[in-house]
Each structure stands twice: as C-alpha cells, then as structure tokens.
Amino acid sequence: MLNYQGTVIRPPSEANSLILQVTLGCSDNSCIFCPAYKDKKFKIKSIEEIERDIKTAYQYYPDIRKIFLADGDALIIPQKDLLIILNKILETFPAVIRISMYASVKSIELKTVEELKQLQSKKMSLVYVGFETGDKDVYQLIRKYGSPQKNVESILKLKQAGIKSNVTIILGLGGQRFSFQHAKNTADILNRSQPEQIAALTLMVAGNTPLYNMCKLKQFRLLKDFDVLKELKILLENLQDFKCLFFANHASNYIPISARFPKERQNLISMLNKIIINCNKKALKKDFARGL
Ligand code: SF4
Known part of the structure; x- marks a missing residue:
C-alpha cells in the first residue's frame, strides 16, 4: 500500500486519479475557516519516500492516466526535486496525460515562468489554487497569505507557462456583513484572471477552526441557504463572458451545478432566480446532507 500519512484531501475532479502524497499538510495553514x-x-517528503510510493503504485495502477500530487502546495517543492519526481512519474507511468496539484500564491511566486514551463513540459498541466474571495476585507478576515491581486497575478503567470488553473471560491465566506462585496469583488478577480475552471464551495464551519469560535461569539454571522443562492446569483451576474467550466458540485453546495460558461451562464442565473423567487426549498439540499 502507498504510505499515506494523516487525512489526504483531493479535489472532487481528481476522483479517478492516482493520489501521490509528496508533501504533508499545508505550507500556509493559517486560514481561519479551514x-x-x-x-x-508542513513537510516535504523525501525523494526516497516518494520514489518508493511510485514503485508501489505501479504494481496496482500501471496504466494510470492522471496523477494528483497531495497534500497542500506540492508546487513549493524546490524545482530540482520536483523535476526528479515528475521524471520518475513519466518514466514509470507512460500512459500519464496529466499531473496536477494544489499550489499557493507563495509557491507560484517562487517559480519563474521558465521554471513553470519546464514543469508544464513534464505534463504538469493543471494547478488548483484557492482564491476563496476577491474582496480585500474578507481576505483580511480569513487571514490567508497573499491578496486578491496576488491571486490574479499567479493565475496570469500560470497561463504564460501554458498551465491551466482551477480556482476555488467559497460562497458565504464574507458572512452576512460582507456578502454583497464578497460576491461582486470575487467576480471581478475571476474576470481579471479568467481561469479555465472555477469551483465554488459553500462555507461550512468546522469545530476545530477559529471561525467556529467567532460564530459562537456572534462575531461572524453565517448566511442562510437562500442568501447563499442570492450571493451566487450576484457573482454570476457580474462575471464576464469568458470560456470556463463552472462547478458547484461539492458536497457543501445547496444545489449541484456543473456548467459550461459563457454558454450556460444566463440559464443558470434564470434557474437560481426562479428558485429564489419561489422560495423553493425542495430544490435545495438539506443542511444535514451537506458535508465538507
Ligand atoms: S484554505 Fe488552503 S491555504 Fe488555507 S489553510 Fe486550508 S489548505 Fe492551507
């Protein structure tokens, strides 16, 4: 078996990929909701450990086509070592067509465009980046490294290297206080960065987070179900017509959505509008059925 340590997390769209754990934890680990x-x-696994896992994985999945490098921020691995890992993967699994990973603003900042191009030439063609919000106030509130502007720059840099990005945003992250500006300014940074994929999650508050205590102290007020839909509608109305896949099919979302933009954006807005106007509770997943 592969040497997985602790809980291993992957994006929903990597369900059929081989998950190769090359780092432990998250290089930032400061976000109050996470x-x-x-x-x-946070730790980078040794090359020896990773090579052992690659060898083991080959016995089970010799023809695997997609590989996801876990845990958080695998891109922060020094370039020389990352190239060793990618080369080993390509040598072991000749059928691989895509290698992907989570990356942070910090790890993208640390790589030059030339280095990213080098990685892209080794099939590293998709990177998942957590924007969470495009609003400065909300960004400050969640205490994440970087800024909305730096997030935009990081996606543009990936584009220059020919690497696609999947950007995560979190509905409800501004709470009741910042809901409108969160939606509007998140649409703005998506317009400016135009990632190939957008994944919208809905905020759920886990017990072991600072945000949980803020909710208990009433310093943060969660959005109700229909308010989340209204926020999503504002976001979609403010998105420009650029080509991307839009997903809101995570377990945390009230309505599972998977759409091609710009073609399906207006239909989606109309659908949300109908549900909101009719207060159609039946169209929504029950709170107890949502999960992280
Ligand atoms: S949201 Fe992402 S960057 Fe922030 S602590 Fe969680 S894994 Fe790390």
Missing part, C-alpha cells in the same frame, strides 16, 4: 490539515505540520 480544518483541512490542522493535524499536520
């Missing part, structure tokens, strides 16, 4: 890697201190 329960993901609170049990782990």
